[in-house]
Amino acid sequence: MHSWNLLVPFAVGSLAAALPQSAQVESRTYGHDGGYEHQHSINAQLGPRPYYLIDDMDDSPLKEKLQSCSEGPFHTTEMAIGHRGAPLEFPEETKESLTAAARMGAGILECDVTFTQDQKLVCRHSQCDLHTTTNILAIPELAAKCTQNFTPAGNGTDASANCCTSDITEAEFKTLCGKMDGSNPKATTVAEYLAGTPTWRTDLYSTCGTVLTHKEYIQFVDSLGLKFTPELKTPVVAMPFPDPSSNYTQEVFAQQMIDEYKEAGISADRVFPQSFAINDLYYWLEAEPCFGEQALYLDEPTINVDGMAAAIGNLTIYAENGVKTIAPSIPGVLTTDANNKIVPSEYALEAKRLGLDIVVWSFERSGLLKDVAANGDYYYASFNSAVKKDGDAMVALDVMIREVGVRGVFADWVASVVYYANCFGY
Template sequence: MCARSPIVILLLAAAGLLFTGSVAAQLDDLSQYRNTNITAQLGPRPGFLTDQLADGDLKESLQSCRTRVFRKSKFSIGHRGACMQFPEHTLESYLAAARQGAGIIECDVTFTKDGELVCRHSQCDLHTTTDIVIRPDLNAKCTQPFQPATYDANGNLLTPASARCCTSDITLAEYRTLNGKMDAADTTATTPEAYLGGTAGWRTDLYAGPTSGTLMTHAESLALFRTLRVGLTPELKSPSVEMPFELHDGTLFTYDDYRQKLIDELKAGGIRPRDAWVQSFVYDDILYWINNEPEFGAQSVYLDDAGDPSQLPDAATLAGYKAAGINIVAPPLWALVTADGGQIVPSQYALDAKAAELDIITWTLERSGILADGDGGWYYQTVNDTLSTEGDMLRLVDVLARQVGVIGIFSDWPATVTFYANCMDL
């Protein structure tokens, strides 16, 4: 990145985009990523998954392109960055996603005690995604400070360890002092330090050391994504506090203030509406943006929170979305597929959404651990019986891309989707 003039620095500061500490230092090293034809570093995982596929046309097609040069693709969306191995919503996770060719990267948006927007998956997840519980001064400010697990005289667990720490409990300045970690907690812990553990065995703490896990504000993520020349998909997270929320200075922060501030920061950051896919699980948020910020609202993404097939919207409801001005829906992976004779095929929901002329994005690939253990879990609930190898996730991606016609796939490890998108020239 070129050196900033005093005028530029003043403009950045006015827009809330002036970085501090290690964030600024690391952004100054990103000039190599400004090239729109950045080559992606995919590593060995896509090849491993391809080798695990059953013999057939798909395997042959994917194997034949393994030596090509791979480039970023907007079909590949970095879910919280590349959080299968990097602490989610951190600078390091976002850079990992970009290096893996994600053409769009997500910042989940919530707010601090002073009303500043920051990147966290939930307003109240700091106790599992940062080291706040081992910071006595900040732990004391948590909605529920860390409580150790208790045991009876025979060593049997009586009450699990717990905490509830929210971004709204602390100011932005306090938030900046935290380090991101893998989203996990050891509920058997009797000390705050032990509570920081619990990372799943198929993930890793290798990239969550004391010199990494750099937390970011929403505005900082926008500047980073512009530098990386990638699209962005901020998700407005539902508040965990009552709205309007009284900020630390006594002023009230309304729900409209909140969802409008997300758009205002996009504008201040110089983000073009065509490069932003604002998301929410709340129908009224999407309508707010369509009605009040139509340029951004036209590409807003309505996330579906169905827990099982019985909760999915029917054809009439999907048509109603389109009539209301919604153009993109984003259900979970399982909602778009079903099993038929051992094959993965499009679901009725997928057919209905396409009939309603809705574009589709889906979530989240590579968030279910080991598929070959016999249970792909929640994300694969409608096709679990068809899964037998790790490579079967590429079968799913192929159906989603070529039969369902999704325009993008969220992944915790974007390299896999980038690999597929390049091989199939999406």
């Protein structure tokens, strides 16, 4: 079944009168034995950021409509997808990051899935990002196992390191602390290298994020009653792993990810697998059609090596081969018209014509929007001439949801998507 039920009826009891911006969501909590237990309901809190963005908008009917919804009620919605959790302020791919996204009303939570040396599945955005997203370099016995240990900056060369999940075992992975993604290229010590969080993010919640295996992610998200969107990460290491004679092929990896949902008793209609590799989707459509029909093909049409026209042409091929949902980057679905107004792109219009569902990534990932044009920010590249300030993010969101017709928005801070979706009844 391919189903996006955008407003999730998880409300328990009446809304708290003193908390007009919250909704009750059924949940469980982490148990003392390492498992998950039924627990009291938690409040889905939006916090101040959506209000800040709306206040920063130019006067318009859209702004008036959004302001009219300021007191809610707000509910969990599948329009809002926690991209790696809530990495604007929490260490990505950690339990704390997922918890923050759930509290803000994300109906779907993401785990980027890669594998360890002993071929166990874990949540990391890249197979080889441990040196920037965890404290592995501060643990000498594990740093020594990295593909490349820390090399300090010097003689005009930036500091560097390269640590992969495939360098260590699952047990070793579980000893790590998640931190905010970032590194200092001018570092001469490990401590300096690890202190590279972008200034527009924060280390306030970066004490020791709880890293998760894929099975732990499944158990935790299931305990919240939410849905799953695991991304099968394209391996950095050669496949089969660890050597050509191994039977751990790309197909085995792709099947392993699906098997962990089946083993946990999770219905396919709660799972939206993702991949940037179209052959992964074709594999799932053939081997696991119930999951394959739910799958998202991650596309980057603005950087297609053959150009945007080729990316648009490929949509017909994907649709003819059974793909139901494409998930392009935000600049793939937005552009500007002759009046410098944000409008749907040709790619988005063609996807709609073909009947493809669209999910986009990633909202709230760009820092101060007044700088996106000068910085060449990727997420606003196709329409940055129309973006002058933070409030313009809500204009872009409006075009994506109401004009492009996206079914979901990956966001680094989902509160603004939750606010918008509830205000307009999505």
